[in-house]
Every structure is written in structure tokens, then in C-alpha cells.
Amino acid sequence: MLTSSAVIPPPASLVPLAVHLRAARLVYAGLTLFDRLDLELIGGSFTCLLGPSGIGKSSLLRLLAGLTPPGISGELHGGDGLPLTGRVACMAQQDLLLxxxxxxxxxxxxxxLRGERTDRQRALELLVRVGLADCALxxxxxxxxxxxxxxALARTLMEDRPVVLMDEPFSGLDALTRLRLQALAVELLAGRTVLLITHDPLEALRLGEHILVMNGRPATLQALPxxxxxxxxxxxxxxxxxxxxxxxxxLEVVA
Amino acid sequence: MRGLLTLAGLLLVWQAAILFGDLPPYLLPSPLAVALSLWRNAGALLGHTVVTALEIALGMLLGTLLGGVTALVLGYSRRARRWLLPMLIASQAIPVFAIAPLLVLWLGYGLGSKIAMAMLIIYFPVTANFYDGLRHTPQGWLDLARVMAPADRRWAVLRHIAIPAALPALASGLRVAAAVAPIGAVLGEWVGASAGLGYLMLHANSRMQIDLMFAALGVLAALAVGLYFAVDAGLKKLLPWHSAHPETTAAD
Known part of the structure; x- marks a missing residue:
């Protein structure tokens, strides 16, 4: 059996990748949620996107994930000028475990799903890292x-993608579990370009190297210091x- | 247990009706007479039961295979949906019973026509339930798969996510199938057969052996109920993740 001191070699694919989104536009039910929205994510940095519910945060994340919903458009590419397809991993509020x-x-x-060989050894090592070594089966x-x-976090890391998008991944958890998982996520996602959506200002302040606030209608993005x-x-x-x-x-001023 | 008690109560009511109602035995034989007939004709009943059970089992098997494949084709191919689905739904307006004589004409008096009947009668519930399940894969799982794998991996997504997710729906279809498959087999036997419980019932009826007819009916009911519970228990065992926590499949 593996011990918690197992050392994981840093994945070779981990070259920090910036993300550029220009002129994103989302019209939903005749309502313009955002228009001409620009978003820059610095390669290898942890960014939190903070905003009230219904502002279009999740739609923006789906756009970045390539799950383009109807009525959304924009120009999206990585820092190397190539599309993000296949270089993004996602984690949602629901664990989505089968x-x-x-x-x-x-x-x-x-x-x-991709028809590749499964690296069970690495999966087991990741389960050790997230503290689930005894629950593999x-x-x-x-x-x-x-x-x-x-x-779900282990599954996200297993994908080993340079960009990780998280949609309120901890909001369904109790406070203590949330604090522990937040720390774990910061530790394990180091070196990746992370965008984490949250409506909890404290979570953004705890986790974000950079914090963006999304509000207004059509919504705009503002960076906090x-x-x-x-x-x-x-x-x-x-x-x-x-x-x-x-x-x-x-937030009160806007609401 | 409670079911057995209810059954015993009904048998008592039946016996009381015979005792106090002065009903002639050629209309309603007493439970005792039926039990006696069951005992005396045990050998013959067993032979006919084997025939009917075989018809039901093979009809279930083939109907499930055919229905499963149809649902998969419908779920996978948009063209198949456009061409086949309206016809499939319209075909349900034709009573399967009405084509039983045709099946006997084409497939003969043997097992074939009864298997075909049972198969046809379960085909639609199996197809409809499974297809419905395939169409309602939780969106969250599909999104996850879409981010993980390129769009051309549709078959892998179907195999690893959509099909397993639809198995509980298929199981509902199979429960319905287990309940109606005996109807198909017996109906086929009524239209034309030389063996089986349905044939035995008609045969006994025409010879005024009403007690034997009731005995055959009792065996048929036991067979159908047994089949249903066996299928139900088997499905629960095969899909422990669903029966234990049905709410987990609702996650999206």
C-alpha cells in the first residue's frame, strides 16, 4: 500500500499557459448578460472570479471550457495563440462522480473516454494526495x-491539464471541510492556471492570487488589488x- | 408474508362462496377441487408449464435484445430517430393481439409463434424505457465528458456514461416486460398451439374440466408472479448503486 509520503514527480506537461478571452458576448432570453467582455488569466496563477448569482459567471466558465452555450460568442485562445481545446479540466459544485x-x-x-491507456499507479498516488487512499475501491x-x-479533485488533477476551471467547487460543503479542501486545492493545483468561480468573497480572498469582481448589467470585470x-x-x-x-x-453599491 | 395472508383470506372467501352460494362446480369449482386437480394432473401441468416458461423466457430474451439494440440505435443516430421513431410510436396503435393469428399462420403451432408474441409485446416497453433513459443522461456528466474527450468520442461517452446511466430506466422496462411477457405467450397459445398452460386452459374449458382450468390458471399466475419477483431481485442485485441511493442518479 502507498503511504502519504509518496512523491509525485511534477507532470512534464506543466508549462504555464495563459488564457485570453476577447469580446465575449452572452445574450440570454433577450437579455445581454455581458458584451465585449475581456478576460486575461496569467499563466500558472490562481484567479478567483467573484460575483452575485445570475450574473453570468457560469456561462463565462462554460465558454472557457469549450461548452459554448447558445447565445454566447467570443474569441478565445491560450497564451501560445492556439485553441484551449483539450488543455482544460473542469470541476463543478456537484462532484459528478459516476x-x-x-x-x-x-x-x-x-x-x-479518450481510449488511452489508464495510468492506475498515478491515479492511486493522486488518491493518496487527496487523502482517499483507503477509498479507492x-x-x-x-x-x-x-x-x-x-x-472529484483527484479526477481533475488526473486529467493533468494546464488550465483548471472550477465552478463553486466547495460551496456544498460544511465550513471545516471547505477550509481543508480549499488548502488542499491550492497546494495541488500549484503551477496550473486556475479560474475559480465563487459568490463567497471570503473564499475568493482566501484562495485568489488575483481576484476579479463581475457585476452590473451588462456585466463587467474589475480586478481587485x-x-x-x-x-x-x-x-x-x-x-x-x-x-x-x-x-x-x-457589492452593496451595485445591488 | 402479508401477501400470503391475503391470499389465504381470499381462498377462504372463495370456499365460503361455494358452501353458502350454492354455485354449480362447472361455474366455480371449490379451492379443494382445484387443489386435488392440481395434484392429480401434476405431471401434465409440469410439462405444459415448461413449454410456457420456455416461451416466456426466450421471448423476454429476444425482446430485450431487440428492444435494447433499437434504443441504442435511436439514441446514437439522429437519422434513425427521424425515420424510425414516428413509425415505432404509430405501430403501438396496432393491438399486438390482432396479429397473433398471423404469427401462428407464419410461424406455425410450435414455440416460434409464442416466442414472437411475447417478444413483440415486451419490445415497446423495453425500447421506450431504455431510449428515454439514454436521452436523459444528466447534463453535468455529458459536460464533464465533453471537456475530457474530443467530440468524436461519442461512442465512448455512450458506452461509459450514457448506457450505464440509462440502465435503471432499462430495468423499469424489464420489470414491465416481466409482467406482460406471460400475456404474450398465453395469447399465442390460445390462438393456436398443441402445448402450454394457455392451451391446457382452453382444452380443459372445452371439456368442462373447470377444476383443471383453474389449476392451470393458478400455475400460470404463480409463474408470472415468480418471474416478476425474480427479475426485480436480479435487477436490484445488478444495479446496487441505483437501488441503494436512487438520488445519486439525479445529480447533474
């Missing part, structure tokens, strides 16, 4: 919500608290 597969088979789903419905989301210190930040940190108050003021 209930008929055990955890290990869920983690290796991507390779089977368990069915998802026997796991708690936090464990299921850990499995970067906070000192490396994520995951302590929610009790005075700088975090001050920034939290500032964000609340800003």
Missing part, C-alpha cells in the same frame, strides 16, 4: 460530501478582513 464506478475508476474516467454513494469532492501573502490565506488575517469589508461595500 455512481456505478468506484473512486479509482471515476478518477481514471478521462483516459477511458469504494463506491461514491458510500462517501461523505467532502470525500466525494476530494475524489492583489492581497499580500500567498494563498491559502487565513480568513482571520486583518488584510483579508479589510478587503472583505471593501468588497461587501462595493
Amino acid at each position: 455512481p456505478w464506478l468506484n473512486v479509482l475508476d471515476n478518477v481514471t474516467l478521462g483516459s477511458r 469504494a463506491r461514491p454513494d458510500t462517501l461523505s460530501g467532502g470525500m466525494r469532492q476530494r475524489a 492583489d492581497l499580500p501573502g500567498a494563498p491559502p490565506r487565513d480568513p482571520g488575517d486583518p488584510a483579508v478582513q479589510a478587503a472583505y469589508r471593501a468588497i461587501l461595500r462595493r
Whole structure:
């Protein structure tokens, strides 16, 4: 059996990849959610996108993921000028684990869908990293919500893509589990270009190297000043608290 | 257990009706007479039961295969949907019973026509349920697959996600199939046969052996109920992730 001290060699594919989105436009039911929206993600950085529900955050994420919903358009490419297709991994609020597969088979789903050889060794190592070494053969419905989301994180890492898009991945969890998983995500996603959507300002302040606020209609993006210190930040940190108050003021003005 | 008690109660009511209702035995034999007939004709009943059971089993097997393949083709190919689906739905307006004489004419008095009847009668519930399941794969899983694999990996997505996700729906179809397949087999036997419980019932009826007719009916009912529960239990065992936590499939 593997121990938690197992060393994972850094994946070779991990060259930081920036993301450029220009002139994104989303019209939904006759309503322009955003228009001429530009988004730049710095390669290898952790960015949080903060905004109220219904503002179009998830649609923006789907655009980046290549799941273009009807009524959305925009010019999207990586920092090397090539399309992002096949270089993005996603993690959603629902764990989306397949209930008929055990955890290990869920983690290796991507390779089977692509018809590639499955690297079970690496999957097991990732399960050790997320603390699920003993649950590799368990069915998802026997796991708690936090464990299921850990499995989803392992599946996301297994994809080994330079860009990781996360849509409120921790919002369904209880507070303590959330704090632990946030720290784990920051640790394991280091070196990748991450965009995490959240409506929780504190989560954005805890995790984001850069924080973008999305609001208004049509929605616009504004960058908040970067906070000192490396994520995951302590929610009790005075700088975090001050920034939290500032964000609340800003959101209230718009609402 | 409760079911058995209810059954015993009904048998008592039946016996009481015979005792106090003064019904002639050629209309309603007593449960005792039926039990006696069951005992005396056990050998013959067993032979006919084997025939009917075989018809039902083979009809179930072929109907499930055919229905499953149809649903997969419909789920995979848009062209098949456009061409086949309207016809499939319209064909349901034709009562299967009405074509039973044709089947006997074409396939003869033997097993073939009964298997075809059972197959036809379960074909639609199996196809419709499975196809419905294939169409309603939770969007979240499809999105995940879309991000993981290129668009030309449709078959892999079907195989690894859509088909397993549709198995509970197929299971519903199979439960319906288990309930109606005996109807198909017996109907086929009524139209023209030389063996089987349905044939035995008609045969006994025409000779006023009403007790034997009831005995055959009892065996048929037991066979049908047994089939349903066997299929139900088998499906629950095969899909533990569904029966244990039905809400997990609703995640999207």
C-alpha cells in the first residue's frame, strides 16, 4: 500500500499557459448578460472570479471550457495563440462522480473516454494526495460530501491539464471541510492556471492570487488589488478582513 | 408474508362462496377441487408449464435484445430517430393481439409463434424505457465528458456514461416486460398451439374440466408472479448503486 509520503514527480506537461478571452458576448432570453467582455488569466496563477448569482459567471466558465452555450460568442485562445481545446479540466459544485464506478475508476474516467491507456499507479498516488487512499475501491454513494469532492479533485488533477476551471467547487460543503479542501486545492493545483468561480468573497480572498469582481448589467470585470501573502490565506488575517469589508461595500453599491 | 395472508383470506372467501352460494362446480369449482386437480394432473401441468416458461423466457430474451439494440440505435443516430421513431410510436396503435393469428399462420403451432408474441409485446416497453433513459443522461456528466474527450468520442461517452446511466430506466422496462411477457405467450397459445398452460386452459374449458382450468390458471399466475419477483431481485442485485441511493442518479 502507498503511504502519504509518496512523491509525485511534477507532470512534464506543466508549462504555464495563459488564457485570453476577447469580446465575449452572452445574450440570454433577450437579455445581454455581458458584451465585449475581456478576460486575461496569467499563466500558472490562481484567479478567483467573484460575483452575485445570475450574473453570468457560469456561462463565462462554460465558454472557457469549450461548452459554448447558445447565445454566447467570443474569441478565445491560450497564451501560445492556439485553441484551449483539450488543455482544460473542469470541476463543478456537484462532484459528478459516476455512481456505478468506484473512486479509482471515476478518477481514471478521462483516459477511458479518450481510449488511452489508464495510468492506475498515478491515479492511486493522486488518491493518496487527496487523502482517499483507503477509498479507492469504494463506491461514491458510500462517501461523505467532502470525500466525494476530494475524489472529484483527484479526477481533475488526473486529467493533468494546464488550465483548471472550477465552478463553486466547495460551496456544498460544511465550513471545516471547505477550509481543508480549499488548502488542499491550492497546494495541488500549484503551477496550473486556475479560474475559480465563487459568490463567497471570503473564499475568493482566501484562495485568489488575483481576484476579479463581475457585476452590473451588462456585466463587467474589475480586478481587485492583489492581497499580500500567498494563498491559502487565513480568513482571520486583518488584510483579508479589510478587503472583505471593501468588497461587501462595493457589492452593496451595485445591488 | 402479508401477501400470503391475503391470499389465504381470499381462498377462504372463495370456499365460503361455494358452501353458502350454492354455485354449480362447472361455474366455480371449490379451492379443494382445484387443489386435488392440481395434484392429480401434476405431471401434465409440469410439462405444459415448461413449454410456457420456455416461451416466456426466450421471448423476454429476444425482446430485450431487440428492444435494447433499437434504443441504442435511436439514441446514437439522429437519422434513425427521424425515420424510425414516428413509425415505432404509430405501430403501438396496432393491438399486438390482432396479429397473433398471423404469427401462428407464419410461424406455425410450435414455440416460434409464442416466442414472437411475447417478444413483440415486451419490445415497446423495453425500447421506450431504455431510449428515454439514454436521452436523459444528466447534463453535468455529458459536460464533464465533453471537456475530457474530443467530440468524436461519442461512442465512448455512450458506452461509459450514457448506457450505464440509462440502465435503471432499462430495468423499469424489464420489470414491465416481466409482467406482460406471460400475456404474450398465453395469447399465442390460445390462438393456436398443441402445448402450454394457455392451451391446457382452453382444452380443459372445452371439456368442462373447470377444476383443471383453474389449476392451470393458478400455475400460470404463480409463474408470472415468480418471474416478476425474480427479475426485480436480479435487477436490484445488478444495479446496487441505483437501488441503494436512487438520488445519486439525479445529480447533474
